[in-house]
Amino acid sequence: MKRRILDTPGTWWVRERVDEAAVLVDAEDYYAMFHACAERAQRSILLAGWQFDSEVALLRGDEATGRGEVRLLRFLNQLCERNPALRIHILAWDFSVVSSMEREWLQRVAFDWRTHHNLRFEFDACVIAEGSHHQKFALVDETIAFVGGTDLCDHRWDRRSHREPDELRRDLDGHLYPPYHEVHAYFTGPAVRPLTEFFRRRWASAAGEPLEVSPPPLPLELPMRRGLRLAAREVAIARTEAAGEAGPCEEIRAQLVAAIGAAERLIYAETQYFSARAVEDALVARMRDPSLPILDVIFVIPENTEAFKETVAVGVSQARLIERVRRVAGETGHHVGFYVTVAPGASKEGHDVATYIHSKVMVVDDRFLSLGSANLANRSMGVDTEINVAFEADGADSEASIRAVRVSLLAEHLGARDEELPELRDTHGLVARLDAACRARTHRLRFFAGKDPSAEDPVLSVVHAGLSQYLDPETPMLEAAVESPAAWGDMLARSVARLRELFGR
Template sequence: MDRARRLAFLVDSADYFNELAEALRQAEHEIWVVGWDFNPDIPLRPGHEDECRLGELFQQALDAKPDLVIRILVWAMGPVYSGKSLKVFQENGILGHERVCLKFAMRQPVWSSHHQKIVVIDDSIAFIGGIDLTARRWDDSNHLPTNPLRVSPNGKPYEAVHDMQVMIDGSAARSISDIVRHRWAQANEEIPRHRPVQTTRWPAHRMPDLENCRVALALTQPDAKSPIRRGQSNRLALNAIHAAESHIYIEAQYLTSFSIADAMAKRLAEENPPEIVVVTTRLCHGLMEKLVLGVNRQRLIRRLKRVDRQNRLRVMYAVVPDEAGELHDVYIHSKLLIVDDRFIRVGSSNLNNRSEGLDTEADLAIEAHSPQERAAIAGLRHRLLAEHLASTPKEICETFEECGTLGQTIDRHNVNARGLRDFKVDVQKGKTEPVMGTALVDPSRPFHPVAHLRRRMQHIGTRLISLIF
């Protein structure tokens, strides 16, 4: 456990990028960027007078602060997989600067990815969540179907996208820096010995959502020697679902974790189960994602609905209308779990098998110990529902306090074109087990081919010897 002096929930990347731009301008000694992907050509504040690209902001900071060093760690396959950031391999422009060090995370188990999304500045302020500094991430909370500002660096528009990040300072920011430094040492076999003295980096204009609160950092480290450290984030989520009393609110890019499904199914089968509301995406990027993760999502929802005899489960996706009234999906990229008003986990961990024990993840969690902390967690949930339902946090809060359930609150406000729609699945017909190919596309643990081959050869050898003798 660590203590955050201040903490703010940044909903959608426009909010995050605004605060990040301000923090980068204040950097004195170190900027750490850790991500699945990275693109220095993204604009941080589209449409503003001080609009500039991330690389340009880095250059301005380096010119102004002669002691500043920028270190960037990116998964080696991220730019290849996304197809948006291949130029990072060229190390031209800002990436060729003598005080910018770019490294690629390659020392993971086979099929594993480096998936953490973190920025730390001078060990004094940190950002952690689900948003990479790359293309196709920026959007504001309006999520307009067509927004001339929402384009990739190559000018190509992309769909509305919803996400979350957390801004934090105090000793917790230094602990997040420890995570980054550990990952850097794994990838680079060296770590800077000097560490800057913590100073105040919190933006004066930003009111924190929480002050002087205890937070926990949960990791997924597939190559960790201790089993306890390999899947902290998943165990934390399972324990939170088990402890839920009244309601569980989830936002998830993927909904294909069958261990999470087991935990939710067990709760739904109880005599007095908690409410479970899941807001996820209906969109699939790529053929394999559609054939495996998309099908598994349908099967998982079917499985949960079959045990939901008291109608306590809602699995929904967000839509926004265009000028002609046609509805468009919002791509949900956030990774969020809120249990009652007592617990929140937000970070990089998806609700898929990979995030349980294969990919490298980092999440921040808060367990409320005061009325103020419970109010902040409830306030975030109301803020998110208000965004999805074209309402206000105040209206959502008042309705929830009146009726006491998430389902009724959603139904009362879900009367606009912009809103949440139920996933439609045939509950009676269809399979509920993982689709063939899941172990390859969405495995839950590292695969060690050499060790596997050695065990197979030993088994074959033992069988041959037993047949001969």
């Protein structure tokens, strides 16, 4: 009998029953379902996120026709005006100066001063110095929870076709932006209650006042059902918190490491970043265990980082980790593929247009599924606040539903036809078949180049040597470093050592 991954100690915070659950692929479905449920909210809407934008449109094109206000803040404000009993509370990360150019100007004015008095907005600064509140979840009437990697903000909306260009995929300035891939989940039932209590604790900490959430007088009937249904009876919720109520909390790290160690056939992952040493070490250890079967390991990642600071923080480390994983796979006979996906039929100046991967997903042997806000990055394992949900199969039906999610995701990235789906269901030799498709360029999947961006950039090499451990740390260290002259000296020494390597003296 296979060992259940979630029976490993420390791999979850809450395991609770769900009445129904589904995976929402790409923001079109998540935004539409959130909008429909929020329209019917009777007493409460609770939103926690890394970023919000007041003017982002939740519905677009024909779906927005006849639906009234669809821009986020105006929509929420309208709900309060229609229903005096409704209370809406929004918690957003009180972002650092490094992220200020990515945020809406005068956001507190937009969300707090120009809205109905029943709509409350708070910046949450209750996080360690170098951390961020990266959790993304929404709760409606204590009935339905939306949890995943998608913020209600600009530059996230896309649909599963990822056409390029798509006239509906425009930012708040009216500019077209490239394809963008997201994954979220929803569930109903008793598992929603612990998340409500979790939000209440965060609100009390950030706002300095208690939050009372009134139950709805009538059960919320889901107005629509979208996404890929999961035949799940329970969900396991896991967190990362560097400064939790009972000390550091690293349930997500423990869960992913346990899942990798238990893999027998397949590991499938989508991640915005791959720089987590804990994940790399777990994968290398699993591949080097000669008593266990050969694996097919698939990573779908972005073609490039979005900004220079991300290249410094994770881009160089990611390239080096990928090189090590590929080398160990070659030594041990495992099959590993790192891929990017491109928009169908699109070309920009003779080159493919890549879909940006913002999702955070791991599937193991089609019997375990984890998704949420946590990237496979060091800071997501021990510094930022994160929240993931996991589903583990307890029978043939639940395993089939997890497999259907994995196949659907891979089919989207590959651009697979219906008659090709059986080949995606079969995990044996899957990496070899994907590699063949990449070489033939008959589909939308491409090999990830995986070059170290610092190899030909001396400035980046020096900056990375000095700052990377502070920009993508495994554990909190910035506060101590600021107060420690030795830490500043260590940072300078690493930079000088790298300069000497580059110039041969």
